[in-house]
Amino acid sequence: MSSYTTFAQYYDELTQNVKYSERAEYFCGLLKSLSHSPGLVLDLACGTGSLTLQLKQRGLDVYGADASFEMLSIAQQKAADAEQQILFLCQSMQKLDLYGTVDTVICALDSINHLTTEKDVLAAFRRVSLFLNPGGYFLFDMNTQYKHREVLADHVFVYDTKHVFCVWQNQFEEKTDRVSIDLDFFEKEGAVYHRSSEHFYEKAYSNDIIKELLHTAGLSFVACYDDCSFLPPQPNSERVVIVARKEPTTETEKER
Structure with missing residues (x-):
């Protein structure tokens, strides 16, 4: 899996269409609909911290984790510029190792798709469950x-x-639902352009596979919605939101 060393410096400029404020509002509303107090929140695979910051500014006690040091450097500067103190950990989803437990985990913007084997997805789910x-x-x-x-x-x-010209090329693998992605960045430096590249894969998983992996990891599948809505997914939905829960096992835990 790529560490997005090159992609990090252009990520925010290339994702200006992502409405982080609306996405943060949606997740807060989703938690409210579940009658769940967010408590301590982990933004898993937080990237450059845009969503983390939006959640923090809405009063959530949140911190972020991501495998890319370059992404986290930008996230830390972004939080400092907004005068917010947010902890960021450089950790992969599959090897998550927190200082303690959390009450809510949010993992947004297709980060699970960057885990390209069921083994890796299961490893990430198991760390979340732990x-x-x-x-x-x-x-x-x-x-x-x-x-x-x-x-x-x-x-x-x-x-x-404004600052970069990017060519995004995909190659789809029909048998695996995996997409090979090549990004070429061209940034003008004086009279010439400097080229840099990034390569990674994304894989799509069926809901049935996700349910099975969640169950194996000790998590219960609760619901699946069309992106940023409370409606069921449609055949042409491009993104879905999954709600999973770690079920209480004792009467004391059930009362919490």
């Missing part, structure tokens, strides 16, 4: 198989922003 308090919720979203087959597919996307 550090999630009984009665706690795990909320995450994923790109769907439809998006991989019809939207990403073998298509090429071009982004021309």
Whole structure:
């Protein structure tokens, strides 16, 4: 799995269309609909910390973890600029090792898709389960198989922003629902352009597989929604939100 060393410096500029404020509001509303007090929250695979910061500014006690040091450097600076104290840990999803337990885990913007084997997804789910308090919720979203087959597919996307020109090339593997992604960045330096590249894979998983992996990890599948809604997914949904829970096992835990 890529550490997104090159991608990190361009990530925010290339994701300006992501409405982090609306996504934060949605997750807060989803937790409210579950009658769940967020408590201590982990933003898993937090990237450059945009969602982490939005959650923090809404009063949540949140910290972030990501495998990319470069992404976290940007996240830390972003939090400092906003005069917010947020802890960021450089840890992968599969090897998550927290100082203690949390009440809520949020993993947004298709981070699970960057785990390209069921073994890795299960490892991540098991680490979440280990550090999630009984009665706690795990909320995450994923790109769907439809998006991989019809939207990403073998298509090429071009982004021309203020500071960088990016060519995004996909190669779809039909048997695995995996997409090979090549990013080429061109940044102008004086009279010439400097080129840098990033390569990684994303894989789509069916809900049935996700349910099975959650169960194996000791988590219960609660619900699946179309992206940022409380409606069921449609055949052409490009992203879904999964709600999972670590069930209480004792009467005392059930009363919490």
